Amino acid sequence: MTNRLSWFIIAMLVLGFAFLYGPILVLITYSFNANKLMTLWGGFSPRWYPVLLQDAAVLTAAKNSFIVAAVSATFATVLGTMAGYVLARYRKFHGRVAFSGMVTAPLVMPEVITGLSLLLLFKAMGQFFGWPERMGFSTVILAHITFCMSYVTVVMQSRFSVFDMSLEEAALDLGAKPLKTFMVITLPIVAPAVVSGWLLAFTISLDDLVITLYTNGPGSGTLPQLIFSKVRRGVDPTINALATLIIAVVATGVITSHILMTRSEKRRQRDIQAALQTNK
Amino acid sequence: MAAERAKAEPSTQIWNDPNAVPYIRIENVTKKFGDFVAVNNVSANIYRGELFALLGGSGCGKTTLLRMLAGFEQPTSGKIYIDGVDMADIPPYERPTNMMFQSYALFPHMTVEQNVAFGLKQDRMPVDQIKSRVDAILDMVQMRQFAHRKPHQLSGGQRQRVALARSLVKEPKLLLLDEPLGALDKKLREATQFEIMNIQDRLGITFIVVTHDQEEAMTLSTRIGVMNSGQIVQVGTPKEIYEYPNTKFVADFIGSVNLFEGHIIEDEPGHVLIDSAEAGTPIYIDHGISSAPGAKVWVAIRPEKMELSKANEGIGRNCAPGIVKGIAYMGNMSVYLIKLDSGKEVKVTMSNQRRAAEHAIDWDDKVYVSWHANSPVALLS
Numbered sequence: 001m002t003n004r005l006s007w008f009i010i011a012m013l014v015l016g017f018a019f020l021y022g023p024i025l026v027l028i029t030y031s032f033n034a035n036k037l038m039t040l041w042g043g044f045s046p047r048w049y050p051v052l053l054q055d056a057a058v059l060t061a062a063k064n065s066f067i068v069a070a071v072s073a074t075f076a077t078v079l080g081t082m083a084g085y086v087l088a089r090y091r092k093f094h095g096r097v098a099f100s101g102m103v104t105a106p107l108v109m110p111e112v113i114t115g116l117s118l119l120l121l122f123k124a125m126g127q128f129f130g131w132p133e134r135m136g137f138s139t140v141i142l143a144h145i146t147f148c149m150s151y152v153t154v155v156m157q158s159r160f161s162v163f164d165m166s167l168e169e170a171a172l173d174l175g176a177k178p179l180k181t182f183m184v185i186t187l188p189i190v191a192p193a194v195v196s197g198w199l200l201a202f203t204i205s206l207d208d209l210v211i212t213l214y215t216n217g218p219g220s221g222t223l224p225q226l227i228f229s230k231v232r233r234g235v236d237p238t239i240n241a242l243a244t245l246i247i248a249v250v251a252t253g254v255i256t257s258h259i260l261m262t263r264s265e266k267r268r269q270r271d272i273q274a275a276l277q278t279n280k
Numbered sequence: 281m282a283a284e285r286a287k288a289e290p291s292t293q294i295w296n297d298p299n300a301v302p303y304i305r306i307e308n309v310t311k312k313f314g315d316f317v318a319v320n321n322v323s324a325n326i327y328r329g330e331l332f333a334l335l336g337g338s339g340c341g342k343t344t345l346l347r348m349l350a351g352f353e354q355p356t357s358g359k360i361y362i363d364g365v366d367m368a369d370i371p372p373y374e375r376p377t378n379m380m381f382q383s384y385a386l387f388p389h390m391t392v393e394q395n396v397a398f399g400l401k402q403d404r405m406p407v408d409q410i411k412s413r414v415d416a417i418l419d420m421v422q423m424r425q426f427a428h429r430k431p432h433q434l435s436g437g438q439r440q441r442v443a444l445a446r447s448l449v450k451e452p453k454l455l456l457l458d459e460p461l462g463a464l465d466k467k468l469r470e471a472t473q474f475e476i477m478n479i480q481d482r483l484g485i486t487f488i489v490v491t492h493d494q495e496e497a498m499t500l501s502t503r504i505g506v507m508n509s510g511q512i513v514q515v516g517t518p519k520e521i522y523e524y525p526n527t528k529f530v531a532d533f534i535g536s537v538n539l540f541e542g543h544i545i546e547d548e549p550g551h552v553l554i555d556s557a558e559a560g561t562p563i564y565i566d567h568g569i570s571s572a573p574g575a576k577v578w579v580a581i582r583p584e585k586m587e588l589s590k591a592n593e594g595i596g597r598n599c600a601p602g603i604v605k606g607i608a609y610m611g612n613m614s615v616y617l618i619k620l621d622s623g624k625e626v627k628v629t630m631s632n633q634r635r636a637a638e639h640a641i642d643w644d645d646k647v648y649v650s651w652h653a654n655s656p657v658a659l660l661s
Contacts, residue, residue, distance in 0.1 A: 164385065166382075167385050167387060169350075169352055169385065170381055170387070171387070172351075172352075172372040172373045173351075173375075173379045174402055174446070175373045175399055175450070178373075180402075188389045189387075189388060271432055272432055272433075274433065
């Protein structure tokens with residue numbers, strides 16, 4: 001084993017990164033293309049960005065997307081946390097297998113099917129109960145909650161399954177009732193997992209297209225829907241600018257959360273070392 | 281140390297008082313997990329102010345019994361009474377017990393102070409009172425200066441003391457300790473053992489300690505309940521358990537022991553005579569055991585209650601010839617491995633009162649292993 005990286009490893013690394021990020025780099029580069037034709041390089045210019053920010057349709061769609069993503073991520077996090085807790089804690093109850101299978105089914109179900117079935121359900125409900133009258137925020141949010149919840153459930157189930165049960169028992173033992181124990185002991189300790197579950201749900205909701213197409217109505221179109229329809233009408237350089245902005249937002253979020261996590265982990269390690277030193 | 285305490289306060293042997301009312305009563309408690317019987321029809325009486333140790337190997341049911349006392353498990357059958365109250369329908373958060381967990385279970389997101397105050401807060405105690413109680417208990421375990429640290433900023437021994445403080449601060453009727461010293465190194469263990477005993481003396485709280493460490497049980501407790509496969513096989517003071525084990529299991533589990541299989545020849549109120557092919561000598565014990573002649577027995581003799589000599593001083597019993605097969609010099613004493621003429625190997629420990637050279641017992645020497653007539657214990661099972 002040598003310490004030097006072999007040329008093979010370096011080549012693999014470069015190829016791997018190129019494969020993953022090449023398309024994104026192309027997209028970002030072309031967002032600064034002065035030429036109106038997307039495939040022809042016409043020199044550097046940021047001119048599409050101001051155009052984008054003055055486009056009312058884009059701004060509305062972006063706002064809609066954030067509303068849908070935030071609301072559905074929040075509900076999905078509450079429901080997913082509950083489902084994950086039950087699945088991790090209660091090893092035996094009637095219908096556990098069915099529940100576990102069904103709660104995670106949307107992960108493997110083709111989106112086309114999920115979207116279609118939701119559409120049919122909403123239509124049938126509208127006929128029988130008079131609600132929802134038409135497709136819109138309520139239906140698209142409900143649809144997003146169903147599949148986002150699956151992801152949160154998986155995250156939370158794995159967190160709860162490694163949770164030290166004796167912490168809850170200690171709280172009960174010291175006189176805290178079960179609900180209080182959950183609120184003041186369990187929830188604060190799993191909070192990082194809850195936050196990452198929420199972020200996961202948020203991003204998944206944000207970039208969903210297929211299910212949204214089935215379950216959304218006029219007036220609440222999301223960003224992916226807008227991009228999709230724009231691309232069908234002919235590719236416009238503003239799309240590149242829009243995509244670049246979305247990438248920037250997502251990347252900032254990911255990098256910030258990563259920095260925060262490594263910092264707290266480093267601080268924890270340093271504290272442990274300090275404790276060990278003073279004990280010597 | 282336990283023996284010293286008993287000597288100093290002979291009246292504390294409350295369990296020998298037939299009029300004493302037990303503080304904790306465990307009555308025919310059984311716990312099954314599916315088909316597995318974790319605790320099998322256990323009964324025990326524990327008195328106020330005792331430090332009772334449940335001693336046993338892993339999987340003997342001692343932790344399950346402790347968890348039933350705390351209320352984390354419900355007995356499949358049987359009853360538990362604490363201070364006369366049936367605990368059957370009382371959830372953990374309403375029981376007059378507190379537990380110190382094996383893993384300490386300190387809340388990682390709270391400081392030492394918040395951890396200790398947690399239990400008092402649940403009782404809605406006024407803030408200034410909480411503050412003074414927490415400070416007092418942290419002073420007692422010498423953790424006051426670490427009050428604002430989080431658990432991960434503490435060493436193992438410090439965490440252990442915080443866990444102890446947290447379980448003591450509510451002054452429970454019964455304190456349950458699950459392997460309290462398990463994670464500490466030897467020196468810290470010894471210091472903490474005495475600390476726990478001191479605190480117990482001072483606060484007068486009844487303690488039940490679960491442990492697999494016989495030394496810990498011997499040092500800490502007023503009485504020990506030895507557990508094996510879900511049952512308490514013997515209850516007694518550390519001295520009783522060590523000197524008069526009632527089964528082969530207890531004799532073997534507590535300390536080390538030489539066991540000889542044999543048959544009773546004579547059983548009189550004043551003595552027993554046992555023929556043992558394994559010992560290669562008749563065994564004479566100066567107290568009766570009241571059992572039928574010819575019955576199969578096992579004779580247990582502790583290694584330190586045996587003596588080695590090069591000359592045959594025996595009078596035809598309690599003296600077996602053998603060859604020295606090994607010597608382990610341990611400083612304060614030496615352990616000799618002797619192969620008796622019957623083929624059975626026995627361990628004999630001799631304290632090194634004089635310099636080793638004067639002992640002059642060496643490898644492959646022919647020696648005689650002898651013991652006093654009151655040293656062996658005859659066991660029927």
